[in-house]
Amino acid sequence: MNTAPHVLAVLHPRVALFELGIAAELFGLARPELGVPWYQFDTLLTGDGPAQAAGALRLASDTGLDALDRADLIVVPGWSTDPEPPPAALLAALQRADARGARFMSICSGAFLLGHAGLLDGRRATTHWRHCERFAALFPQVRLDPDVLYVEEGRILTAAGSAAGIDAGLHLIAQDYGSAIANRVAQRMLVTPHRDGGQRQFIPAAYPQRRSERFDAVLAWAEAHLAEPLSVARLAERAAMSERSFLRRFHGATALTPMAWLSQLRIGRARAMLESGDATLDDIASACGYGSAESLRAAFRREVGLSPAAYRQRFRMRALQA
Structure with missing residues (x-):
């Protein structure tokens, strides 16, 4: 891509500090080692005066609402779950951004701001499981999916909780820069390179037994x-x-089940091969354990949302623009 995407984090007056840290780590940290024009990252405080975080920490920013008219990706790292609507000027600015084609990503309760702005009406979305009942009551027109890590619906990505925000952000990075770069970001963050958004939020065995x-x-x-x-x-x-x-x-x-785990690995290898070379689809299918190119096409479209050919073309166009 010719220019770095502009990412704007919209902060509640009582800022969710960890969720903001996730957004800053994903999109705001300089990454010269990647050799691509990385995101431009800014923050927008929506209250009067500094935002207050845990531990008496206060945050200030000079960014105004007009930044919403320029941002390519608007991230909401948490918001109030109270029914009181946000300021009308903020909602109007978000609606203008949506009308001009901006992308949105919410983390945890950040989906409440997008809900108040009407951006989720008629769409699938998710939020943290402990907020789902209140969210459903406030926004009955949203098709809430309470049992997944994140949901991508058009240009809007909603993540269930804090850690799911990392998964959703890596998903966006893979869309923008390819899976190889997303994997390098994940490696630097010491997290799993990819968890599918459809995985369940709540895993009863949070600390699995030590493997032999x-x-x-x-x-x-x-x-x-x-x-x-x-x-x-x-x-x-x-x-x-x-x-x-x-x-x-x-x-x-x-x-995961063994078959779901193997599917993730196979799709990951297929993506890497599509990004890095000119191997035929038959060769990629064989290398990744699919019985035929048709089987690979079906699995790839199911997991990635694109055909292998469309994915390869999109990645090459981005590489040419970089």
């Missing part, structure tokens, strides 16, 4: 043999476990 070296070895072996047919039975045999025990241990360690 034998189990970790099976996961590494599977990743190294993605091109081969990999069934649950084969993985369980490799781990010297019954299928039932293997499924239980696998879900406890990854919060």
Whole structure:
């Protein structure tokens, strides 16, 4: 891309500090090592005077509402869940930004501001599970999905909670710069490169049992043999476990089924191959463990929302513009 996208974080007068930190880390931290024009990051305080955060911390900014008329991506890192509507001037500015095609991303309760502005009417959206009942009562015209990490609906991305904001942000970075750069950002942040937005918010075993070296070895072996047919039975045999025990241990360690985990790895490898070379779709399908190019097309469209050809073309256009 020729110019760096302008990201504007819109802050409530009582700012959600951790969520703001997520937005700043994803979009505001300088990343010269990536060799691409990184995002321009600004903040907009919506109250009179400095915003107040935890620990008596106060934040000030010189940015005015007119910044909403220029931003490419507007991030709302938390908002009040009270029914009182935000200032009319702020809502009008958000609506103007939507009308001109700006993108939006909310983290946790940030979806409430987008709801007050009417930007989510008729759309799917999510917020943190503990706010879902109140959100649904305030915004009945929104198709609330209370059981996912994040929802992308057109130009609007709503993330369920703080950590889900990291996942959603990495998803946007992958759209803008490709999965390889998104993976490098995730590596620097020491987080998982990609969690699909459809994963459940609440995982009962928040701290899974420690995995054995034998189990970790099976996961590494599977990743190294993605091109081969990999069934649950084969993985369980490799781990010297019954299928039932293997499924239980696998879900406890990854919060995914083996097939969902393998699908993420295979799609990730396919994306990397589409971004980095001219391999044919048949070759990519073979390298990623799909039986045919048609199987790859179907899985890729389901997971990414684009055909492999469209993804490759979009990524190349961005590379040419950079």
